[in-house]
Amino acid sequence: MxxxxxxxxxxxxxxxxxxxxxxxxxxxxxxxxxxxxxxxxxxxxxxAGVHFPRGATERVRSMSQHSERAWAHLARELDLPIRAVPATVVAAGDADAVAAAYLRLGEASSRPRGWAVPPGSRAWDLAGCQYADVxxxxxxxxxxxxxxxxxxxxxxxxxxxxxxxxxxxxxxxxxxxxxxxxxxxxxxxxxxxxxxxxxxxxxLRVKKIVAAHLDEVPAPGDPLVVFHDEDAFLLPLHERRHHLFSYTCDRWDVAPDDADLVLAPSDLDDARAVLGRFAPGLTSRCTSGRVFCDAYSPxxxxxxxxxxxxxxxxxxxxxxxxxxxxxxxxxxxxxxxxxxxxxxxxxxx
Ligand SMILES: Cc1cc2nc3c(=O)[nH]c(=O)nc-3n(C[C@H](O)[C@H](O)[C@H](O)COP(=O)(O)OP(=O)(O)OC[C@H]3O[C@@H](n4cnc5c(N)ncnc54)[C@H](O)[C@@H]3O)c2cc1C
The missing domain is CATH 3.50.50.60 (FAD/NAD(P)-binding domain)
Structure with a gap:
């Protein structure tokens, strides 16, 4: 043995x-x-392989900082498929709570194309973001x-x-x-x-995760847009030449080998409903996507x-x-x- x-x-x-x-x-x-x-x-x-410097608790913020440094080091050492991306956070409500959750927020410097900050919401720039082919x-x-x-x-x-x-x-x-x-x-x-x-x-429990693919070719400077209140984000996937829209799917207690863990028409409807609040012009581009699951802790x-x-x-x-x-x-x-x-x-x- x-x-x-x-x-x-x-x-x-x-x-x-x-x-x-x-x-x-x-x-x-x-x-x-x-x-x-x-x-x-x-x-x-x-x-989707997104890193943004964020954490709801002190431990996760510290893990996020540690990981950001480690990924930067590893990316150089191993020539990993990781790409830096500019980012914007959009949120309504308590600006102090938003500022506490993210580690590197600054005043918003530009407006990305294709979407608008809804009335009552605010936008910030977020430094240190990247995404990877995980x-x-x-x-x-x-x-x-x-x-x-x-x-x-x-x-x-x-x-x-x-x-x-x-x-x-x-x-x-x-x-x-x-x-x-x-x-x-x-x-x-x-x-x-x-x-x-x-x-x-x-x-632990296992939750379905859905990310819609938007048939829209990213422009070179397109940012990652994080919709804080919705726990959603819009990511330009430059290598694949489309955008990805991740939103929070609330289907729990699935298993990774379930035959029905697939992209359902209702998943795309849900994605379009969230995306439509910010970028109504992009919802018709939301035509396909990826589905799987992950383990969540209490x-x-x-x-x-x-x-x-x-x-x-x-x-x-x-x-x-x-x-x-x-x-x-x-x-x-x-x-x-x-x-x-x-x-x-x-x-x-
Ligand atoms: C659609 C989607 C989008 C996501 N987007 C993001 C994102 O933007 N940013 C982010 O940080 N995270 C994201 N995640 C979450 C992230 O991908 C996962 O948390 C992460 O990949 C988990 O890695 P892991 O190594 O723990 O699990 P896995 O990658 O699942 O690896 C576990 C491995 O264990 C193997 N295994 C299982 N059972 C056995 C066995 N009996 N014997 C041997 N091997 C076994 C499996 O085959 C599997 O390869 C996303 C997840 C999904 C599904």
Missing amino acids: DRVDLAVIGGGVVGALIAREAVAAFPDATVTVLERGLVGQGASGRS QGVAERVLAELRGHVTVLEGTEVTDLAVGGGHHRLTLAQGQRLLARRVVLAPGPWIAQPAWADLVAPLG GREPVVAELLPGLVFAGAANGSGYRLAPAIAAETVAALHPTPTSPPPRRQS
Whole structure:
């Protein structure tokens, strides 16, 4: 039976960054990433991949700052598919509350084309925004780690058991893997039989996420527009030559493998209804889109939690798993710290 110091279950953007952070923290440890499909093709593969420096709580604001710095560093080092974008925030109501939620708001300097600030609302510029091809990011991060990390794709973990100081992972092909430590980074696959009971006490739920695609070619300076009160945004996707409109879909308790997790006509109607408040001229362009889901926590903060000694859950990023992934990875490796280093990590054969 193969043995490793650390098994990371899930090859999404969160699992990829955890593997990277773990290799940096424990250079002598053996690390294996297990992915049931292909790297980056879960929630990460459907992500709009937007980062804006925002957080409803102090912890999330701090995670956002940490992640922004980390993404800037990684983008340079690994030549990641991440693109800076100018941004505008539109909100009505309490300007102080808006200013407290965002980290780098300034006076609005220009009016983007195609939409208007509704009466009673105000616009601000927001610095530090970017968007990414999140699947490409996860692939690049793990490609760079090969040689230090074993990446097993097409390898579903079907059972997880503890015994004799090790975690015993059963894989779909029938092999077993003994891991001293395990990180569970399953994205929205929180209810897999191998860990549903372990994860249940965290109170996580899975919500459908919808982003409409607008058949409108972005102009070079088009900004990301964040509609704060609606928790929606309009993003120019320059590489794909269309806009994306993300709005809040309120359908809960879906599962990532549900056959009906698809773009319904009512999803586009809902998207048009929200977009129409700001940009009535764009609603007729709202003709297609992407649909998937993500795990949400009761406190709407990402979860890094030790479920059993040496078994850490990482995720439930509430639709923000790309932008907060570096901070989630840092917290996860900190949670592993006392165990792989004492006694010091060693390669096992
Ligand atoms: C439409 C959409 C738009 C979004 N937009 C944004 C955005 O603009 N900004 C942002 O920050 N976030 C956004 N998100 C959220 C973000 O994409 C997710 O939070 C993030 O991708 C989660 O990453 P992850 O690695 O935790 O999960 P995933 O990418 O889902 O990775 C988990 C992996 O675990 C694997 N897995 C599951 N079960 C097993 C098993 N038994 N054995 C082995 N492997 C297993 C899966 O195959 C999967 O690849 C969006 C999400 C969606 C759906």
